[in-house]
Amino acid sequence: MIKAEHLAAAAALVGSLAVSAxxxxxxxxxxxxxxxxxxxxxxxxxxxxxxxLHKGYATGDKRWIDAGFVRDYRDWTRASSLPAAPGFHGERFLVTWVNPTGADAYLDYAEDPIIPSGTVIAKESFAVGDDGKVHAGPLFLMQKVEAGVSPQTDDWYYMMVAPDGAPVAVEVMSACSECHQANFAHQGGLGYPVEEARIAR
Ligand code: HEC
Known part of the structure; x- marks a missing residue:
């Protein structure tokens, strides 16, 4: 079960971490x-x-983040048919993309999926305020690394790019991994788009 209070608190945290452009x-x-x-x-x-949105993310040096992920994710498989309704990730609309290595496994939306190392997932975000204005949000990234490389995050690397393209340093455990593992460990740490937004393969 997802603990609503925990989600809300963590979502607020991720929201506040966002560098708003x-x-x-x-x-x-x-x-x-x-x-x-x-x-x-x-x-x-x-x-x-x-x-x-893509131009913003792709602008400038990505430092510790593989710039290829940010450049190429729009060529990957899209996993959400519409920008999934706000809720998590700081009340943003979300569009999810999965690279060729992971697309088949991800698009099954399985409980207990086998996610190959080399899988990369990119999630674009934007927000619409009460004033009806749209604001670009961060690009969220997850990369599955070789087994044993990062046991405390179940071998996922978590990354975030601001709307202006700057890589954002986050405390990965508290800002990302704890929510994913606490709520979705049975799904390999994956939250998946809300059901009505999922694209099946
Ligand atoms: C409050 C809990 C929470 C926190 C904190 C959180 N996420 Fe998520 N994340 C989710 C949920 C729920 C989903 C699935 C919803 C969706 O994508 O529409 C998700 C989905 C994702 C996805 C798409 C892959 C998937 O799980 O289906 C990526 C990539 C992602 N998050 C990256 C991050 C990064 C990077 C951070 C830290 C900066 C982070 N998340 C912090 C809850 C969280």
């Missing part, structure tokens, strides 16, 4: 609050900001 997307503002948007309207917002 005052990106101007005025032409893409839906003009109503996130809670009032239909899936199709959220998708329209995403379509409008998608090019800028």
């Amino acid at each position: 005052p990106a101007a997307h005025a032409a893409c503002d839906p003009g109503k609050a996130a809670s009032e948007l239909t899936g199709a309207e959220a998708q329209a917002v995403y379509d409008c900001i998608a090019a800028d």
Whole structure:
């Protein structure tokens, strides 16, 4: 069971960690609050900001993060059919992509999946405020490394890139891994998109 209070607290933490870029997307503002948007309207917002969102993430030096992940994730398999409704990850809309190594395993959305090392998952995010304005959110990344490399995170590396492309240093255990492991260890640490947003393979 997901512990709602824990999720809310941790989601607030991730939200507060986000470096918010005052990106101007005025032409893409839906003009109503996130809670009032239909899936199709959220998708329209995403379509409008998608090019800028990726350009922002890809800008500048990625330092400890593999720049190839950030450059290429849009060529991977998309795992959510619409920007999944806000909830976790700081009340953001989320679009999830999985690289070729992991796409088959991830898109089964299995309990107890076998996730091959080399799997990389990228999750784009954006928020819509109560004022109806859209704001780019961070890019969240998970990389499955060889067994035994990072036992305390079940061999997942967690990374985050700000909307302006800056890699964000997070305390991976408390900011990412504890929530994923506490709630989704039975699913290999994966939360998966909400069911209505999942794309099956
Ligand atoms: C409050 C709990 C929580 C915290 C903290 C959290 N996540 Fe997640 N994460 C989730 C949930 C729930 C999902 C599935 C929901 C979705 O993607 O729509 C998810 C999904 C993901 C995914 C897509 C793969 C998957 O699990 O299906 C990535 C990548 C990801 N998170 C990265 C991160 C990173 C990086 C951090 C730290 C900066 C982080 N997460 C912190 C709850 C959390």
